[in-house]
Amino acid sequence: MNTKQVEELTGITRQNIRYYEKQGLLEPVRETGNAYRDYSKEDVRRLKLIKMLRMLDMPLKEIESILNEEVSLKEAAARQQEALQKQQRQLQAAVEVCMSIHKEKTEMIDVDGYLEKMENMSQNGGVFARIVDDYKHVALQEQQGKITFYASQDVNTAGMFEKALREYALEQNVKFQMIKPGMYPEFTLEGVTYTAARILEGNEETGKAVVKIVCKRKKYEKIEREIPEKRRMFFQGVHTVSVNIRRHRLKSILNGVISLLIVLVMSFYLGNLNSAKLQLKELPEKLTVxxxxxxxxxxxxxxxxxxxxxxxxxxxxxxxxxxxxxxxxxxxxxxxxxxxxxxxxxxxxxxxxxxxxxxxxxxxxxxxxxxxxxxxxxxxxxxxxxxxxxxxxxxxxxxxxxxxxxxxxxxxxxxxxxxxxxxxxxxxxxxxxxxxxxxxxxxxxxxxxxxxxxxxxxxxxxxxxxxxxxxxxxxxxxxxxxxxxxxxxxxxxxxxxxxxxxxxxxxxxDAVFIDTVTSLKKSLSLLEGFLPFVLLVVVMLGYIVPHLLLQGRREEYAIMRALGTGRRRCSLLFFTEHFLLAAAGGAAGALAGLLFRSSDIRDALLVWVLFLACYAAGTAAAMWMFGRFSVAAVLSHRD
Structure with missing residues (x-):
């Protein structure tokens, strides 16, 4: 089809089509004899894609990378989203300043004051934006930094492990170099360093065990150069915890619901305890002697x-x-x-x-x-x-x-x-x-x-x-x-x-008053006597619930350990996951206690804090016991 037809189909002017050709984004076929351009359906689709990306304010350089398949459309869209959000924040700050100037009662505004305000907004906004961007980069690298594949044969020795890795590199047509052989080898793929571990899985169809190999990028050169080490590790932990919560959403929901019920019961208990104290305090006013x-x-x-x-x-x-x-x-x-x-x-x-x-x-x-x-x-x-x-x-x-x-x-x-x-x-x-x-x-x-x-x-x-x-x-x-x-x-x-x-x-x-006081004091003494028992039960539940929910996640823990994550950090990540879920469920339980009027805001906060302290103690004990197993035995299904 000719240029006029392409204009009608795409809504792009002739001048812009010529411009995209000069930039190398489009190469239509030339008719023999007259050298007229003959656009194909693929050229029309290409032009529509260019138009869409330009409407997203994406630079032509980035569009060229997408068309040449140097970068995926999703990855480019994610980067453009970050750029647009940054522009949006800057525009919003500018709008606020304009509104403030418009509200001034005189034309003689405090220029120095506005400059200082704008610089502070830019600095604060920039710091927040950098933190968000750093997390997004770390999360993206974490997602892209893991490779999983199945070996075609058994992997029982370091040599067999290296052979399986070389076969994968050959299939993917990437350059492979072994750095440190062994059952937890270090190697490079296209210059990027990885460490690997293998785990046996049962095949439901054949009934035989298959070898699953998990590779994790060991270094993130670009990120390590731009982001401080402690911040990078913190963001990696946040990403790992959030991914695990989503991956095990049923267990996460169960953990939250159990925490909600525990705090709700504690709210009713503390409500009864406070009610007895209040009745005892108000009794002299309500019961005349x-x-x-x-x-x-x-x-x-x-x-x-x-x-x-x-x-x-x-x-x-x-x-x-x-x-x-x-x-x-x-x-x-x-x-x-x-x-x-x-x-x-x-x-x-x-x-x-x-x-x-x-x-x-x-x-x-x-x-x-x-x-x-x-x-x-x-x-x-x-x-x-x-x-x-x-x-x-x-x-x-x-x-x-x-x-x-x-x-x-x-x-x-x-x-x-x-x-x-x-x-x-x-x-x-x-x-x-x-x-x-x-x-x-x-x-x-x-x-x-x-x-x-x-x-x-x-x-x-x-x-x-x-x-x-x-x-x-x-x-x-x-x-x-x-x-x-x-x-x-x-x-x-x-x-x-x-x-x-x-x-x-x-x-x-005073007979009625004395009988009432005696009864209230007995009730209060009984309730106060149960307080250590209640807290002990919460500690035990803080141990039992994570212990049961973690039973099916030994392989996940073992792989993290095998790929270089220390035992302390692994336990901390699993602990944080369960603690955050307990905190969220406990907060919901405290709110429910407020809605049922079993406690006031101060008591609800007290219950929540007591629950977290006791639950954290139990969860810490569960994490300590959970990590006491052989990583090699779990990965080889001998545990």
């Missing part, structure tokens, strides 16, 4: 005579809170003419819970009044709703009472009434006691506790509280509180003791 002063025989908890030393101890203790104190009076209500009528019970109190099941919500207040203001006032009172209904006592009404109190006789087993003074009080609230237990004695009138104490002081009488209760601030320090109260004269109540009105008995509702 209250205490009341009774008489010693446990018959009375109100109408008592509680001395000042007990009050001072309770109020002064750092282990008490919400102290409810009450003092009782008897009062004859006086009418407007000063005549006394019925007898009522009046109680001074500092907290509404001095009467069980009674709260501030049960009080209807006069405008502007509440419990706090009530406690700070004098000559005011709260009346029982029943009293209010019977006596028609309304808000702001004034009530007068002729007060009396009980006192103990000389024997202390009976009471006598003693007059105090007459008080006049304004009604500022009406209390509803309908929710209080019917068996509880409720006051007809409530006074502020300060006012009640002041009445005793005004009359020159010794003050005794009639009731006293409180909440233990920290039940975990119950013993310290009990000692303080014992020193103040309180003792545990004893059923059947002689009856009295002295407030000398102490009853603490």
């Amino acid at each position: 209250s205490a009341q002063v009774w008489n010693v025989c446990a018959e009375l908890k109100s109408g008592l005579f509680i001395p000042q030393r007990v009050l001072d101890t309770v109020y002064g203790s750092s282990h008490t809170k919400q102290i409810a104190e009450g003092v009782e009076f008897l009062g004859y209500l006086q009418d407007s003419g000063g005549e006394e009528s019925d007898l009522y019970m009046l109680t001074g109190m500092n907290r509404t819970d001095a009467v069980e099941e009674f709260s501030e919500e049960d009080i209807a207040w006069a405008d502007g009044w509440d419990w706090k203001k009530f406690q700070e006032s004098r000559d005011v009172c709260i009346v029982n709703a029943t009293f209010s209904e019977e006596r028609q006592a309304q808000m702001k009404d004034a009530l007068s009472f002729s007060l009396e109190r009980y006192r103990q006789n000389m024997a202390g087993v009976s009471l006598e009434r003693e007059p105090l003074e007459t008080v006049s009080m304004e009604v500022v609230g009406i209390g509803d006691f309908s929710n209080v237990d019917k068996e509880t004695d409720v006051p007809d009138v409530i006074l502020p506790l300060k006012m009640g104490k002041q009445i005793f002081e005004d009359c020159g009488k010794t003050y005794f509280a009639s009731s006293l209760s409180f909440v233990v601030k920290d039940p975990m320090e119950l013993n310290a509180l009990k000692k303080e109260l014992k020193d103040a004269g309180l003792q545990s109540v004893i059923q059947g003791s002689p009856a009295s009105f002295a407030g000398a008995g102490l009853k603490i509702d």
